[in-house]
Amino acid sequence: MEFTVETDAELTTVDVTDRIAAAVPDDCESGTCTVFVRHTTAGVVVQEDEPRLRGDLESFLRELVPDEGHAHDELDGNADSHLRAALIGSDVTIPIEDGDLALGTWQSVMVVECDGPRTRTVTVTTVGD
Template sequence: MAFDVRTDERTTTVDVTDRVSAAVPEDASGVCTVFVEHTTAALVVQEDEPRLRRDIVSFVRDAVPDEGHAHDELDGNADSHLRATVLGPSVTVPVRDGELAFGTWQSILLVECDGPRTRTVTVTTVDR
């Protein structure tokens, strides 16, 4: 199952937990892998708290400078590729009785590094 996420800023976060949960079969127990089909966006499991979400954006901006990368000669978004590389394109979450088995406060956040864009997120559940 896949769904689209529209972002409205160059670097931002979007909570996709509810959409991922809706894609998990009701009777599933196993693992759920969530994958963003783009090289300039990422997924993380983290707390969905507004100040922390701003901190994530600040972290990726501070970790990778906006300019000075070889790929910028091609299309000017090397920083976005590198920021997404640091975070990664996928997360895996256990599933118990059709529910994502998160720890306290955990959510799935899409981290947009080159927006605004429409991103495709794929959800695959493997039942045990």
């Protein structure tokens, strides 16, 4: 299953938990759900969906990877986005228990946009036991 995510800023997060949960087939009682973003300048994380923490994550990525001074910038000016996405990773795998995503109380699945605004494609694959 695939869906798209519209982002509205260069560096931002979008909660996609409900869309991922809806992709779990009704007959899948246990297994795994893999969420993959098909882009080299975006990633996926499991993290708390709290506005201040989301802002902290964005600030952390900006501090960790400077906006300028990278060789790839000579090509298209977005090396910082590629490096931030490489740190985040392009996929997460979540257990399925009793037909639901086995996320902790405060856990959400979020797409992290590093080169927006853009339209991103997210792929969800489930495997049942």
